[in-house]
Amino acid sequence: MRWPRRDRVRVVLRRLYRAEVPEARRFRYALLGLDLVSIGWIVTASFLPLSTPVLAVDVGLGLVLLAEFAARVGASARPWRSLTQPLELADLLGILSLLLAPLLHGGLGFLRVLRTLRLLHSVRLITSLRSDLPFFRQNEEAALAAAQLGVFIFVMTGVVFETQHRGNPHITNYSDALYFTVTTLTTTGFGDITLQGPLGRLLSVVIMLAGVTLFLRLAQTLFRPNKVRFSCPDCGLQRHEPDAVHCKACGILLNIPDEGEG
Incomplete structure (x- = not known):
C-alpha cells in the first residue's frame, strides 16, 4: 500500500532531522551553516544604513528560514504541539521580524537574535559532533x-x-x-x-x-580533570575517569572503550 504524499514527505523530513546516516548528518551541518549565515547577516546589517537592498536581503533570508522552520515542524511527530515550545516560538518570532522588516522599517529587529537560541538546543547536531569529531567528544x-x-x-x-x-x-x-x-x-x-x-x-x-x-x-x-561519558551497567553513573577500571560509585568492573592508537 502506498503512503499518502504528505506522509512520505514527513518520513523523508524525519530521516533528515533525526537519523544518524551520513546524508542526514550533512543536512544538519548545512542547517548549522544556515544559522551562522543568518547570525552573520544580523551583525553585518547593524553597520549598514536601512535601505531597499538591506530590506530585500532580510525578506529573502526570512523566506529561507521560514521554509526550514516549516520543514522542521513537519518532521515533528506532533507538529502543532511543537509550535507551542518556547524555542520554536522564539525562532518563529525571529523569522517574522525579518519578513516584516519592510513594513516595520527595521523595527523589532532585536527579535532576530532569538534565532541564536537554536544553536544551544540542536541535540542531533551535538550527537553528530560527538561521533564525527574526537576532540569534541573528549x-x-x-x-x-x-x-x-x-x-x-x-x-x-x-x-x-x-x-x-x-x-x-x-x-x-x-x-x-x-x-x-x-x-x-x-x-x-x-x-x-x-x-x-x-x-x-x-x-x-x-x-x-x-x-x-x-x-x-x-x-x-x-x-x-577530564572525564569520559560511559554509563555504568549497574548504577548508571555517566562520568568516569578515562582510565577507570571500576565504577567509583558501585565498584562494578567497567569496560570503557578508548580511541585506540591510529
Whole structure:
C-alpha cells in the first residue's frame, strides 16, 4: 500500500532531522551553516544604513528560514504541539521580524537574535559532533559551556544594541554593544560606555550576574580533570575517569572503550 504524499514527505523530513546516516548528518551541518549565515547577516546589517537592498536581503533570508522552520515542524511527530515550545516560538518570532522588516522599517529587529537560541538546543547536531569529531567528544562539556557563554554574549549584545542605539550616542552598531557587553560581564567596566535609563541599568545587572555564572561554569569544565561519558551497567553513573577500571560509585568492573592508537 502506498503512503499518502504528505506522509512520505514527513518520513523523508524525519530521516533528515533525526537519523544518524551520513546524508542526514550533512543536512544538519548545512542547517548549522544556515544559522551562522543568518547570525552573520544580523551583525553585518547593524553597520549598514536601512535601505531597499538591506530590506530585500532580510525578506529573502526570512523566506529561507521560514521554509526550514516549516520543514522542521513537519518532521515533528506532533507538529502543532511543537509550535507551542518556547524555542520554536522564539525562532518563529525571529523569522517574522525579518519578513516584516519592510513594513516595520527595521523595527523589532532585536527579535532576530532569538534565532541564536537554536544553536544551544540542536541535540542531533551535538550527537553528530560527538561521533564525527574526537576532540569534541573528549571536551564536550567545555565546548557546550563555551557555546552557552558565546550565545549569551551575542543575545545580550543584540538586546543592548536594539534598546540603546536609537537614543544612546555611544552605541551605534553591534561592535559598540559587544564591547559594552564583554566589559560588563567580565566586571571590567571601563565606564566609557554606559546604558541609559532604568532599563539600561537593569540590563547591566543581568549581564554581570549571568556573565559571572557562565564564566565560572566554563572555568570549572576547563580546569577539572577530564572525564569520559560511559554509563555504568549497574548504577548508571555517566562520568568516569578515562582510565577507570571500576565504577567509583558501585565498584562494578567497567569496560570503557578508548580511541585506540591510529
